[in-house]
Amino acid sequence: MKKLRILLPLFGVLLLAAACNRDADFNYYYYEPEDYALISQYLNLPDRPDNYQSELPKHLSAMGLATRPVDQDKAILGRVLFYDKHLSKDGTVSCASCHRQELAFADDKQVSTGVFNRAGDRNSIALGSVLSFSAYYGTDLFGSSGIPFFWDNRANTASDQNISSMTNPKEMDMTHADIVTAVQTQPYYEPLFRMAFGNGQITSERVSEAIAEFVNAIGSFNSKFDHEAEKSLGYNVYSNLEFNSFSGFTDAENRGKLIYLNNCASCHSPTQGRPPKIKANNGLDAATVDVGVGGITNSSYDMAMFKVPLLRNIALTAPYMHDGRFATLEEVVEHYSSGVQAHQNLSPELLVNGTPRNLNLSAQEKSDLIAFLHTLTDEQLKTDQRYSDPFK
Amino acid sequence: MKHLSFPAFGLLLSTMLTIGCTANRFYTPNTMQLPVLQESGQGSIRGGLSIDGDNTGWEGQAIYSPVRHLGIMASHFGVRYSGTNYNAFFSPFPVNEEFSYTGSSHLTEGGLGGYYGVGPEKEYLLSLFTGFGQGATQNRYTTHPEPQIEEVYNSEWRYQRWFIQPAMTMQYKRLQVGTGLRFAWVSYFDGDINSRVGFQETERIELLETGSPLFLTEMAWSIGWRIRPLVLSLNSTAVVRGKNSLRDLNLASNYVSLTVGLNLHELKRK
Numbered sequence: 083m084k085k086l087r088i089l090l091p092l093f094g095v096l097l098l099a100a101a102c103n104r105d106a107d108f109n110y111y112y113y114e115p116e117d118y119a120l121i122s123q124y125l126n127l128p129d130r131p132d133n134y135q136s137e138l139p140k141h142l143s144a145m146g147l148a149t150r151p152v153d154q155d156k157a158i159l160g161r162v163l164f165y166d167k168h169l170s171k172d173g174t175v176s177c178a179s180c181h182r183q184e185l186a187f188a189d190d191k192q193v194s195t196g197v198f199n200r201a202g203d204r205n206s207i208a209l210g211s212v213l214s215f216s217a218y219y220g221t222d223l224f225g226s227s228g229i230p231f232f233w234d235n236r237a238n239t240a241s242d243q244n245i246s247s248m249t250n251p252k253e254m255d256m257t258h259a260d261i262v263t264a265v266q267t268q269p270y271y272e273p274l275f276r277m278a279f280g281n282g283q284i285t286s287e288r289v290s291e292a293i294a295e296f297v298n299a300i301g302s303f304n305s306k307f308d309h310e311a312e313k314s315l316g317y318n319v320y321s322n323l324e325f326n327s328f329s330g331f332t333d334a335e336n337r338g339k340l341i342y343l344n345n346c347a348s349c350h351s352p353t354q355g356r357p358p359k360i361k362a363n364n365g366l367d368a369a370t371v372d373v374g375v376g377g378i379t380n381s382s383y384d385m386a387m388f389k390v391p392l393l394r395n396i397a398l399t400a401p402y403m404h405d406g407r408f409a410t411l412e413e414v415v416e417h418y419s420s421g422v423q424a425h426q427n428l429s430p431e432l433l434v435n436g437t438p439r440n441l442n443l444s445a446q447e448k449s450d451l452i453a454f455l456h457t458l459t460d461e462q463l464k465t466d467q468r469y470s471d472p473f474k
Numbered sequence: 475m476k477h478l479s480f481p482a483f484g485l486l487l488s489t490m491l492t493i494g495c496t497a498n499r500f501y502t503p504n505t506m507q508l509p510v511l512q513e514s515g516q517g518s519i520r521g522g523l524s525i526d527g528d529n530t531g532w533e534g535q536a537i538y539s540p541v542r543h544l545g546i547m548a549s550h551f552g553v554r555y556s557g558t559n560y561n562a563f564f565s566p567f568p569v570n571e572e573f574s575y576t577g578s579s580h581l582t583e584g585g586l587g588g589y590y591g592v593g594p595e596k597e598y599l600l601s602l603f604t605g606f607g608q609g610a611t612q613n614r615y616t617t618h619p620e621p622q623i624e625e626v627y628n629s630e631w632r633y634q635r636w637f638i639q640p641a642m643t644m645q646y647k648r649l650q651v652g653t654g655l656r657f658a659w660v661s662y663f664d665g666d667i668n669s670r671v672g673f674q675e676t677e678r679i680e681l682l683e684t685g686s687p688l689f690l691t692e693m694a695w696s697i698g699w700r701i702r703p704l705v706l707s708l709n710s711t712a713v714v715r716g717k718n719s720l721r722d723l724n725l726a727s728n729y730v731s732l733t734v735g736l737n738l739h740e741l742k743r744k
Contacts, residue, residue, distance in 0.1 A: 106686035108631065108665030110676065133673045154670075277670075280623030 117273035124270045125472045131158055132468045136301030139312040142355045152299045155278040160296025162274060163289060165471045168264045169248060171197045171255040177247065177293070178471060180206045184464045186395030187300065192406030196253040203252065204233050204372075205406035207391065208399035209300055229360055233388050233404040236378045240294035245286070258286040265289055302394060302463040306330065310457075311353060331457065337447075338454025345418070345441055348431045349390050354458060357390040362429040364388075365422035365438055366403060374404065386425055397459045411452050419443040500611065500682060500723055501633075501660065503711045504551035504581060505731045506694035507535050508641045508652035509601045510705075511589045514542040520735030522709070529555045531731060538738075543588050547603060552580040573617040581635065583607025597645045604638045615671050629679060631665035641694075650698035650705055661687040678723055685723070690714075703740035707733045 112130050113121065121127055134157040136149050163169060164177045180194040180202075181187040188208030193201050230238050237243035248254045248261060256264070265271050265284050272282040279288055310328035327336040343352055349364070351357045361375050363386050370376070376385035388404050402408040408417065422428070422438040432439050443451065463469070505522055517538030524531035531553035539545045556576040585605020592598045612630040641654030662682055669676045682688070691714045698707035712728040 106662045106665065106683040108662075108667055108679065108683045110665075110667045110669045110680075112669045130669050135673065154673075280625060 113273070113277075117277075121270050121273060124268075124474060125162060126474055127158065127162075127472055128467075134158075134296075134299040134468055136299070136303065139303050139308050141308070141311040141353050142303070145353065145355050147355055149301065150298055153278070153295055155274075156292045156295035157299045158296075159271075159274040159278045160292040160294070160299075161469065162270070162472055163265070163293050164296055165473055166268070168268060169254060169256065169261060169289075171260070175254055177244070180253070181209050183466075183469055183471070184398075186302070186398040186460075186463060187469075188399035190400065192401050194253070196250070197255045200252045200255075202250075204404045205401060207233065207389075208395060209297060229356070229389075234374045234378050235361060235389055240297050241287075241290045244293045244297065245290045248290075261286045261289055296469075300469055302460040304462045305354075305394065305460040306335075306457040307354060308460070332453065334450045334453040335457050338450035338452070339457075341441075341443070341447055341451045342454050346393075349429070350393050354392060354394050357392060359390045359429070361387040362390050362431070363425050363427040364418075365425055365428045365432055366407070366417070368423040368425055370425070372404060383427060386427055393455060394458050395460055395463065397456045398464070411455055412448070415443065415448050415451055419448065500678070501688075501690075501713075501725045502529075502531065502553050502555075502579060503656075503658075503690075503692050503713055503729050504531075504533055504549065504583075505535070505709045505729065505733065506639060506641070506654055506656050506692065506696075506711045507537055507547050507549060507585075507603075508643050508654050508694060508696050509537055509545055509547070509587075509589050509603065510599060510643050510645065510650060510652070510737075511537065511539045511545050511601070512591050512596050512599065514539050514544075516737070516739045518705070518735050518737045520705070520707075520733045522731040522733030524553075524729060524731040526730065528557045529553060531729065533731065533733075535733075539589070543590060544586070545589055545601070545603065546584070546586045547605065548582075548584045549607075550580070550582045551609075552578065554578045573615055575613060575615045577611065577613035579609060579611040581607050581609030581633075583635065583637075585637070585639075587639075599643045599645075600640075601642075602638070602640050604636075606634070606636045608632065608634050613671075615675075625670075627668040627670045629665070629667040629671055629675070631662050631667075631679075631682075633660055633662045635660045643696075645700070648700045650696075650700055650707070652694075652696045652698075654694045656690075656692040656694065656711070658690045658692060659687040660690060681723055688723075690725075698735070703737045705733075705735040705737065707735065709733060 110130055113127075118129065131154060134152045134154055136152075138147055138149060164181075167173050167176045167179075169176060175197050180189045180191075180196075182189055186208045189206040191206070193204060194206045195201055230236065231240065231243040237246055245258075248256050249258070262284055271284065275284055275288065276282040278292055310330045313330070314326055314328055328339070331339065342350075347358075349357060349359050349362050361384070367386065370386040373385050375387040375389075376382070378384075396402075397411065400409055400411070402411070402414050408414045418432075419441045422432050422440050424438050428438060441447075505524075510518070517536070519534070519536045522531075522533045522535070531551065533549060533551040535547070535549040537545055537547040554577070556574065558574040583605050584607065585603045587601060587603030587605075589599055589601035592600065610630065610632045613628065615627045615629075617625050617627075635658050637656050637658040639654050639656040641652060643650065643652035663686075665679065665683060667676065667679055692711055693714050694709065694711040696707050696709040698705045708730070709732075710728060710730045713725050
């Protein structure tokens with residue numbers, strides 16, 4: 083009987099606990115409700131934003147590349163500014179006009195058109211190619227080893243870069259004061275600035291800083307190449323890369339990879355990480371047409387030298403080269419196969435005994451190389467909602 | 475037990491103190507009550523403190539035996555913690571922002587169970603208790619994105635805990651030692667989380683939410699000094715992490731407290 087007296091209450095507690103057991107259902111919020119209501123009238127920003135901090139796959143982090151820490155609020159604000167046409171003189175152009183997400187943030191024009199349909203000077207650079215921007219771009223973080231921006235490397239930081247795009251008469255044609263006024267008149271910016279900077283004050287520096295944060299946050303590491311490289315290389319990048327075929331690649335892609343590693347990687351990077359060379363001349367013309375880096379440094383050795391672009395998402399970013407002269411990858415490959423010109427600054431990688439080194443690829447080799455270049459496409463980037471147009 | 479010399483005792487004491495644990499934002503085990511009951515009418519109350527770096531914990535506990543072999547217990551536990559973090563990668567804030575956090579958690583529990591004394595003077599006591607309690611945790615994160623600007627975000631939730639604890643204690647002259655296991659199921663509910671506390675933090679909180687109820691195995695040790703009617707004890711309660719995923723939750727692994735107990739029956743006898 084006594085034992086029962088002990089057991090019964092025990093049992094009672096058990097039952098009570100089971101009955102009281104409540105399901106976890108947490109409420110997560112990011113914006114204050116009144117802010118979110120206001121923002122949502124104009125923008126589709128998720129109530130809980132996605133993480134803008136990219137993580138590098140192992141084959142890149144093993145090389146010592148690291149992404150820069152991203153300020154979430156500034157990146158979100160930057161995303162809105164990036165897509166906002168109010169930031170241009172005639173209200174028709176935003177950064178995204180020339181940097182389209184579905185084209186890996188390039189455009190499909192030979193030279194980009196800005197406000198009032200003014201033609202620019204050069205082909206838009208695919209922001210989805212340069213990426214891992216944050217891993218190695220910008221002299222603010224990486225000093226003299228940081229890669230500068232633009233085909234001619236004329237801007238040192240993402241912030242310098244975007245101010246120059248906004249004020250460029252051929253792009254958005256705004257003054258600093260225009261920028262501030264344009265932003266101030268849009269009601270959704272007050273809460274976004276407040277969240278990003280602690281108060282709602284709007285200055286052109288803040289606009290630029292936020293856009294830079296967004297651009298630096300763009301990351302695309304989900305290509306077939308990345309998956310295979312991470313899988314088969316692990317941390318042992320240098321010892322395996324040249325010789326190991328990727329198990330997930332087709333034979334053509336693997337053959338193309340070898341051609342690439344032997345002929346292109348010394349400039350464009352074996353891992354699609356940081357390009358080994360910041361600038362080069364790849365023999366597009368025998369004489370200087372566009373001075374390129376030389377226009378900035380005034381050095382005769384830099385004439386017709388251009389940024390060595392990363393080839394990530396290259397299949398999406400036609401036309402090619404700084405002037406968009408090649409419409410297809412076939413034309414690009416033909417250039418390296420038979421069209422390299424003897425410019426005085428032609429880079430040594432493309433020279434043999436002082437004459438241009440044409441690869442003379444067979445038809446099979448050309449199509450293999452192109453098959454490989456297609457493995458560099460990151461399909462997720464095209465629709466990644468972190469980088470998409472937030473306007474309703 | 476005669477072999478346990480006082481130097482050895484001191485050694486034990488000091489190791490227990492040094493493994494005391496760090497600030498924690500999600501869960502801290504309270505000091506396990508290890509029943510020392512021999513017959514009906516016996517009971518004790520005790521209060522405890524734990525001060526360890528950025529943590530301050532306090533608790534009040536009571537145990538009483540209304541009927542021989544049957545005991546009831548109650549306890550309240552509170553802990554406050556604070557800290558700063560500078561490192562971008564472990565910070566809940568995404569940029570190299572320095573942030574500081576403060577938080578508190580409390581838990582009130584009741585339990586009941588049985589005890590059984592063995593040995594010539596019933597100096598060994600075996601017991602099995604079960605209990606249930608409810609508590610809440612509040613975390614507040616402060617950051618200064620610019621020197622003159624302060625931003626504060628909160629995450630808070632309530633939780634329930636249900637436990638079963640087998641324990642054994644022993645009394646020898648002025649010494650009172652005990653050990654026990656506590657199997658605890660911790661259920662979280664009513665969470666209200668500002669996800670601006672950062673991804674790392676939010677992801678951990680989500681883990682807490684999806685993992686709920688968490689099953690934890692805890693282990694306790696206690697060494698006490700009897701100065702009738704008082705008992706001065708050093709106690710350690712540690713979470714023995716079972717599942718790997720719990721590691722990401724950053725649960726406090728160990729809680730060390732100093733308690734002063736008053737044996738009510740010894741008071742009466744005087």
